Amino acid sequence: MAFDARAVLRTMWRIRHFEERVGQLKRADEVHGLLHLSVGQEGVAAAVCSQLRDDDPVYSGHRAHGHAIAKGAPLDRVMAELMGRDAGLCRGLGGSMHLVDLSRGFMGATGVVGGNIPMALGSALAARLRGGDQVAVVFFGDGAVQAGHFHESVNLATLWGLPVILVCENNGFAEFTPRSAHTNVERVSDVVAPYGLTRDTVDGNDVEAVWEAFGGFLDAARGGAGPMLLECLTYRLRGHYEGDPAKYREAIAKADWQEKDPILRLQRRGAAGGWFAEEEAIAIGRETADEVEEAVRAARESPFPPAGLAAELTYASPPGRSPEEPVRA
Amino acid sequence: MAFDARAVLRTMWRIRHFEERVGQLKRADEVHGLLHLSVGQEGVAAAVCSQLRDDDPVYSGHRAHGHAIAKGAPLDRVMAELMGRDAGLCRGLGGSMHLVDLSRGFMGATGVVGGNIPMALGSALAARLRGGDQVAVVFFGDGAVQAGHFHESVNLATLWGLPVILVCENNGFAEFTPRSAHTNVERVSDVVAPYGLTRDTVDGNDVEAVWEAFGGFLDAARGGAGPMLLECLTYRLRGHYEGDPAKYREAIAKADWQEKDPILRLQRRGAAGGWFAEEEAIAIGRETADEVEEAVRAARESPFPPAGLAAELTYASPPGRSPEEPVRA
Amino acid sequence: MKTTYLKALGEAMARAMRADPDVLVLGEDVAEGGPYGTTTGLVEEFGAERVRNTPISEGAICGVAVGAAQSGLRPVIEVMFIDFVTLALDQLVNQAAKAHAMSGGQLTVPLVLRTQGGAGRRWAAQHSQSLESWLTHIPGLKVVMPSRAADAAGLLASAIADPNPVVFVENKTLYFKSEEVPDDVEPVPIGSAAVLRAGRDLTIVALSRLVDESLAAAERLAGEGIEAEVIDPRTLVPLELNAIVESVKRTNRLVVAHEAVEHGGFGAEIAASVQRAAFDWLDAPVERVGAPFSPVPFSPPLEDAYVPGADEVYAAARAVLR
Amino acid sequence: MKTTYLKALGEAMARAMRADPDVLVLGEDVAEGGPYGTTTGLVEEFGAERVRNTPISEGAICGVAVGAAQSGLRPVIEVMFIDFVTLALDQLVNQAAKAHAMSGGQLTVPLVLRTQGGAGRRWAAQHSQSLESWLTHIPGLKVVMPSRAADAAGLLASAIADPNPVVFVENKTLYFKSEEVPDDVEPVPIGSAAVLRAGRDLTIVALSRLVDESLAAAERLAGEGIEAEVIDPRTLVPLELNAIVESVKRTNRLVVAHEAVEHGGFGAEIAASVQRAAFDWLDAPVERVGAPFSPVPFSPPLEDAYVPGADEVYAAARAVLR
Numbered sequence A, B: 001m002a003f004d005a006r007a008v009l010r011t012m013w014r015i016r017h018f019e020e021r022v023g024q025l026k027r028a029d030e031v032h033g034l035l036h037l038s039v040g041q042e043g044v045a046a047a048v049c050s051q052l053r054d055d056d057p058v059y060s061g062h063r064a065h066g067h068a069i070a071k072g073a074p075l076d077r078v079m080a081e082l083m084g085r086d087a088g089l090c091r092g093l094g095g096s097m098h099l100v101d102l103s104r105g106f107m108g109a110t111g112v113v114g115g116n117i118p119m120a121l122g123s124a125l126a127a128r129l130r131g132g133d134q135v136a137v138v139f140f141g142d143g144a145v146q147a148g149h150f151h152e153s154v155n156l157a158t159l160w161g162l163p164v165i166l167v168c169e170n171n172g173f174a175e176f177t178p179r180s181a182h183t184n185v186e187r188v189s190d191v192v193a194p195y196g197l198t199r200d201t202v203d204g205n206d207v208e209a210v211w212e213a214f215g216g217f218l219d220a221a222r223g224g225a226g227p228m229l230l231e232c233l234t235y236r237l238r239g240h241y242e243g244d245p246a247k248y249r250e251a252i253a254k255a256d257w258q259e260k261d262p263i264l265r266l267q268r269r270g271a272a273g274g275w276f277a278e279e280e281a282i283a284i285g286r287e288t289a290d291e292v293e294e295a296v297r298a299a300r301e302s303p304f305p306p307a308g309l310a311a312e313l314t315y316a317s318p319p320g321r322s323p324e325e326p327v328r329a
Numbered sequence C, D: 001m002k003t004t005y006l007k008a009l010g011e012a013m014a015r016a017m018r019a020d021p022d023v024l025v026l027g028e029d030v031a032e033g034g035p036y037g038t039t040t041g042l043v044e045e046f047g048a049e050r051v052r053n054t055p056i057s058e059g060a061i062c063g064v065a066v067g068a069a070q071s072g073l074r075p076v077i078e079v080m081f082i083d084f085v086t087l088a089l090d091q092l093v094n095q096a097a098k099a100h101a102m103s104g105g106q107l108t109v110p111l112v113l114r115t116q117g118g119a120g121r122r123w124a125a126q127h128s129q130s131l132e133s134w135l136t137h138i139p140g141l142k143v144v145m146p147s148r149a150a151d152a153a154g155l156l157a158s159a160i161a162d163p164n165p166v167v168f169v170e171n172k173t174l175y176f177k178s179e180e181v182p183d184d185v186e187p188v189p190i191g192s193a194a195v196l197r198a199g200r201d202l203t204i205v206a207l208s209r210l211v212d213e214s215l216a217a218a219e220r221l222a223g224e225g226i227e228a229e230v231i232d233p234r235t236l237v238p239l240e241l242n243a244i245v246e247s248v249k250r251t252n253r254l255v256v257a258h259e260a261v262e263h264g265g266f267g268a269e270i271a272a273s274v275q276r277a278a279f280d281w282l283d284a285p286v287e288r289v290g291a292p293f294s295p296v297p298f299s300p301p302l303e304d305a306y307v308p309g310a311d312e313v314y315a316a317a318r319a320v321l322r
C-alpha cells in the first residue's frame, strides 16, 4: 500500500491531541485509573493500523489508546470509556487498559504484560482455520519480551506458521527501569533470531520507515508467510503513567525532541517532499484538536452505566443461572 | 579435572543396573508412581556429576534417578524412596519425581517441566551472595526449552551473570512427540544464542566429550564466568515412562544401539586406550549389579513411614499452629 | 451401551467436532491420544489442523485458546494435570474469565479447558492435587466436575456449546471405570445437580470421585437403617444450590464430601451457603469431608490414608446423626 | 510515632536486612522504590546485590526465590499486584509450598512473597482482585493479611524470620493511611488474631480493608445500642479460629467480612468452621460480606458500589440480629 502521509499525519495528531487532553482530564479527575499515554509513540500505531482492514484482529496492552484510535475506534467512545461512561467502548466496564472495539477488529488490550501475545496467535489461528486472509497484529513493549509468554508465543507462531505480526514498541524503558536492567539483549529483533522468523528493527519515530517495513510484512503475511516481528525504536515522552514524576530519567532536551517527534518529522518531510502544504498540516492539527474537544463534550454527556451492568455481563447469554442467586438462595 | 574413566564407567553401570531393576520392580509392583527411566542417557549424569563437589547444588526433573545417583545419593535410599519407605531419601514422601539428598547437594527434582530451572538460578545467587564458589547445575530435557520458565531463566542468569550451568539432555522426544512437533529450532544451544552465553552441543553418549565440555564450563563458572548452557544429544532407550508402550517411535536396531550405548562405547574406548582391562570393566559391571541387589534388599527391609508424617512435615518447625487444628476446633 | 468415562469424553469431543467445524482440540500429545488415550482417534478423523499437538507451553496454549475463541473458534484445550493449570491462570483468570464483562459484552470466550485432578495413583504431590475450588472463586468461569461417564459426555457437549469459558475437571481414577450409558447421549445442562440416591435421614453432597465413595457409605448406612440422600452437583459454578437446600430442609442434616483439601475447599462454600439458607432446618452442624492439610504423600499406605473415601463419609454421616 | 502502612513495611524490611545479611529483596523496580515507594531507600542502604530489580518474569523470580531460600537466603519478593501472582503459582504452590514435605523435611523455603490486592482505585478488573483465598487452600503456605501499620511491620518481621513460605497480602488502599505506631515495633506472631473492639451482641470478623469498615459499622451499631466485637485474624493460615469461636460463644452471632468475591472466599471457610465449632451457640446463620460475583468494574460509581464497605457490614449485622 502506498504511504498515505495525510492519513498518517491525521491519525498521529488525533492520538497526540487525545493523549494530551487525557493528561489534563486526569489532573481534573474526569478520567480515571492507571493511564499510560503514548505521546511520542504515535508513529507506530498510525503507520501500522492505517494499513490494516477492519477484520484484521489487533491486540494491545496497557498503553493502548493510540492503537485503538488508529484502528478506528471513535474518539468519543474511547474518551467515554476513560470517563467510565455507558457510551464508552466497553460501556465503562473496561477502562484504559481494556479497550475493545470488536467492530473495528480491535480485539482488546490487556493490563498483564505479555498476556496479549498468545491471544493474537489464537486470532491468527482462527483466521487460518476459517479460511480467511486476516492478519493478526499485537503491540507490546520491550518489557514484555522478558516474559515467558513472549517466548512461548514466538515458538508457537513459528512452529505453526501463523499469520501474525508481533510489533514491539521498544521505548527503552519498562516502568522506571531501562532495558539494560531487564536483559543483556539490546535489540528485541535479536532475541527472536533463533526462530528464523522474518524480523526487522526500524526507527519507530520515522513513520514512513515503519509504514514501509510493516507494509512489506503485511503483504507477506496475507500471502501466508507469517509470523514476523517488527521492532520499532521509539521514545516515551511522558512518565510511565499519568502522575508518575518520572524522576528515573532525565527529560529529553526540547530541541532533541523537536528532532525526534514523529509528527514534526513527518510534517518537515511532507513539506520538503511537497506531499502537503504547511497550511494543510496546520489544518489537520486544528481539525483533530476539534475532534478531540467534540469527543470530550460528547463523552461528558453520556451517563454512567447502570448499576447492575457488571453482574449482567459476567456471563455471555445464555448465561444459565448466575452462581450468585444459588449462593443467595 | 582429568577424565576419570573408571569412576564414570562405574557410575554409568550403577545407574544402568538401577534403572533396569526399577523397571522389573515396577512390573512387580514393588516400586510405584510415574517412573521415568534414564536408560541410555547415563553418560550425561555420570560425566557431569562426577566433577561436582557435594556443595555444588544440582537440580533435576522428572527423569532424575541417574542424576541423584551420580551426585552420590545412596542406592538403597533412592530405591527405598521409589518403594515409598521410611528409609527413602525423602522418607517416602517424595517419590521418583521428587528425589532430594541435601547432604550431597542434590537439591531436588520437580515434576513440573521447566520449573526446576529458575530454582537453580536461586541456588547460584545464594552461592554468590554468600561468597561461595559453588556452581549450580540443572538438568532438563528438550521439552522444557519451550516453556516460558526456561527463557525467563536464561535471560535472568545472563543478566545477573550467575554461576549456573544449564545442562539440557536432548533426547529428541518430549513424551510421545519428537522435537519437530515442539519447535522449529533443532538445537537447544541455538535457542539461547541471542543471550551471548557460553554454550555448546556435544554427543551425550560420548562420556569423554561430555566430561571435557562440562569440565571446561565448570572451571570457568567457578571463576565467575557463568552462566553456560551445555546441550547433550542423547537417546532414551525405553518408553517415556515405565509401562508406556512407546508405539510412537520405532525401536532402535540392536546393532545401532550397541554403537550408541554410552557404556559400551566407553568400554570399547577404554579397552582400546588401555585405560582399563576388559576384566576390570566386567568386574565394575558385576560389582555395581551387586550394589543394586544389596540396595533392593536393604530398601525392602525399611518400614513404610509413620502415618502422620506428611502432616508433621507440612511446615518446617517452628511450624506454629497447624491450620488444621483451628479448623477442627 | 457399556463405556468408560474416558471413552465417553473422547466420543463427546468427536461428536462436537463433527457437528461444528469451529471446534478444535489443543494440548500436549493430544494427537497421540495423550497419556490416557482420551483423544485417541481424533487426529485420524479430523486431521492435524484441528487436533493440534502443542509444545510444553501451558500459558501460551491457554492464551491461544482465548484468542481463538474470541475470534470465533471453539477450542477445547487439555491441560494434562490440574497441577499445571497453575501455569495457565493468568490467561484463564485475568483474560478468559473477564473478557466478556471487561469488553462491555463485545467479546465472548467459548473455550473449554479440560484437565484432571486427584490422587490415588502414587503420582505424588505435584500430580495429584484437586484445585477446583480456586476456579469457583472466579466470576466469569463455569466449573464442571462430573462423576459419571454419561454426565462427562453430556456436560462436555454442553461445555463446548457454552459461550463462556468452562473448566472441565476430570478425575484420573474414574477414567477406566466401565459404565452403562444410553446409546445416544443427551447433553446435560450446566448447572443442574443429580440426586443419585433418595433418602430421608441426611443429605450427602459429593463431588467427582467422592460420589461413588458416598454411595458406598450410603449403602453401609442403609444396612443400619439410615437412609442417606446422595446429591452430585455435577456443576460447581453455577451451582444448583436449591437442590441441596431443598434436600436439607427434608433431611435436616448435611455432609459435604470432596477429595480436595478440606481447608478452603468448595465444601466450605456449600456449608456456608446451606447453613445460611437452611439454618432453621439444620439439626446438626454441616460436616465436611476433605483431604487433610498436607501435600499428597507419595508412599502408598500414606496416600491411601490421605485420600478421603467411604469410611470418612460414613464417619461424617454418623457425626451429623449424633 | 506517626507512620503509614507503606512506611512501616519499608522499615520492617530495612530492619530485617540490617539484622540478617541473608535477607534480600527482589522485584520489578524495587530499587526505584516500586510504584508505591514501599522499598524506597533500600538500595541506597543495602546495595544493588541485595535489592534487585528484575525483568517482568514473575514465574522465574518466584522460582529464583525458592532456590535461593532452599540454599540459605531469605528472599522477600514483591509481586506488584496479586492479579499477577497467577504467573508465579507453579513456583509458589507446586514448589515452595511442598518442598519441605516432599523432601522428607530436608529442604526449607524461608521466602516471603509480598503482594497487594483490592479495588477502589479505578484500576479495573486485572489490577483489583483479592485472591488470598486461593492461597489458604494450599498446605505448606502461610498467609498473612494485616490491616494495621503496626501489624504490617510486626508480621513482616515474623514472616521474614519464618522458615516457611509466607504470602504477605497487602491492600493498595491502606498504604497511605497515616497511623500511630510504637517507636520500636514488636514482631507480631504469625497465627494470632487481634480483638480490635470488644462487644457482647455479635462478632464481626474482618480482613484487611474491611477491618476499618467493620469498625465504622460497629460505631453505627453502638449508636443504636448494639455492641459488636470486631476481630482481625491478621493471619489466615494458620488461622486462630479459637479466638473467633470463643467470641461467638459469647455473642452467638457472626458476620464475616472481606473484600474478595464472597463465593469461594475465605469467609466461607470461617463460616463453615464456626457453624461446626459453635453450632449450639449460634442464634442466627453466619452472614458473609464480600464482593458480588462479577469482575471488578472500572466505572467509578460501579466500582464504588461493587466494593463492600461499612454499609454492607452494617446490613449483615442487622441481619444476624434479626
Ligand SMILES: Cc1ncc(C[n+]2csc(CCOP(=O)(O)OP(=O)(O)O)c2C)c(N)n1
Pocket: A036, A062, A063, A111, A112, A113, A114, A140, A141, A142, A143, A144, A145, A171, A173, A174, A175, A236, A240, D028, D056, D058, D080, D084, D087
Ligand atoms: C505481568 C505483569 N507484571 C508487571 C506489570 C506492571 N507493569 C505495568 S507496565 C510495566 C512496564 C512495561 O514496560 P513495556 O512492556 O516496555 O511497555 P511500556 O510501558 O514501555 O510501553 C510493568 C512492569 C504488569 N502490568 N504485568
Ligand SMILES: Cc1ncc(C[n+]2csc(CCOP(=O)(O)OP(=O)(O)O)c2C)c(N)n1
Pocket: B036, B062, B063, B111, B112, B113, B114, B140, B141, B142, B143, B144, B145, B171, B173, B174, B175, B236, B240, C028, C056, C058, C080, C084, C087
Ligand atoms: C508443565 C508440565 N507440562 C506437562 C508435563 C507432562 N510431561 C511430563 S514429562 C513431559 C515431556 C518432557 O520432555 P523432555 O523435557 O524432553 O524430557 P524427557 O522426558 O525427554 O527426559 C511432559 C510433557 C509436565 N510434567 N509439566
Ligand SMILES: [Mg+2]
Pocket: A141, A142, A143, A169, A170, A171, A172, A173, A174, A175
Ligand atoms: Mg518500554
Ligand SMILES: [Mg+2]
Pocket: B141, B142, B143, B169, B170, B171, B172, B173, B174, B175
Ligand atoms: Mg526429551
